[in-house]
Amino acid sequence: MKKSIFTIFALLALLAFNTTSRAGTYYVVSGEPFSLAPASGSTSFFQYxxxxxxxxxxxxxxxxxxxxxxxxxxxxxxTATSASLHKITLGVLTALDGCLSEVVEHTIIVLPKLTVSITADKENFCSNAAVNSKLTATVSAATGLDTYGVTLSPFAWKLGSNAVDGQTSSVLNVTAPGTYSALVTYVLPTTGSFIPTASKIAGAIVGGTKQILNNLPLPTAPAITLN
Incomplete structure (x- = not known):
């Protein structure tokens, strides 16, 4: 009972404390779990x-x-389509005297999951014809990124596992069959108020793929008869 009363008192004290500017900014992805771990050597506290x-x-x-x-x-x-900001504070209690630390407020910026889609003006060609297709990549809509200084990288294209060098726009003209893929990534700010302390955004954007074929069968000319 004493411990319960003590904890309640500590929580009320935590809410009353002012936060400090000594804090981090962390980027995570909507729907993906993340962990915040106190620095090593700080495991002797009674409560976090x-x-x-x-x-x-x-x-x-x-x-x-x-x-x-x-x-x-x-x-x-x-399923979020907009970036959002949250605050997380941490205070600790010592085991012996129950002193409460200062409370530090951290900023968590949650980025939406995005998907790249690829369309082609033609996906299959006759087996004896040259391939000539235009691929167009688009990224699912996201809002609020500019609020936090977040941008998207140029497109990175691949044919199979090989990079298509020098092609970074959303449109790619192709002349060879194969599986093409396109990907963009989040670019976090390096200036301003939201410079990241750390981030966990790997896999935040799913790349798109499109297969271009060159195997439409050729028709066989029919035999003719003279009547």
Whole structure:
């Protein structure tokens, strides 16, 4: 009972504390779990007090010493089409005297999952004809990226496993059959207010593929008869 009362008091104190500017900015992907782990050597604390989006009524996470204070969380279900910002704060309690640390507020920027799609003006050619197709790649819509200084890279094209050198636009003219793929990646800011401390965005954008064939069968001319 005493421990429960003590914890409640500590949580109330946590909410009353001012946050500091000593904080990080982290980029994650909607629908993908991520973990925030206190630095090594900080595992002797009695409790780790995490707050998600302070002031919005979200539940405070209280983690014990055995957990090492590692917070695992997921924002969204992967269907978001807009980037969003969340705040996560961390404060700790010592085991002996119950002193509460300063509370540090971190910024979490959640990026939407994107998909690249490829269309072709023609996908198959006669087996005796030259291949001449125009591929067009598009990326699913996303909003709010510019708010955080996030951009998309130019397109990277491949034929099979080989890079198509020098081609970075959304349109690719091809003259050989094969499986073509296109991919863009998120480019995080290097200046401004949202420079990343760390990110976990691998696989945030699914590349597109399109197979171009050159195997339409040739018709056989029929025999003729003279009547």
């Amino acid at each position: 007090l995490w707050t998600l989006d302070p002031g919005t009524g979200q539940v405070i996470r209280t983690l014990d010493q055995a957990s090492g204070g590692v917070l695992t969380h997921t924002f969204g279900d992967g």
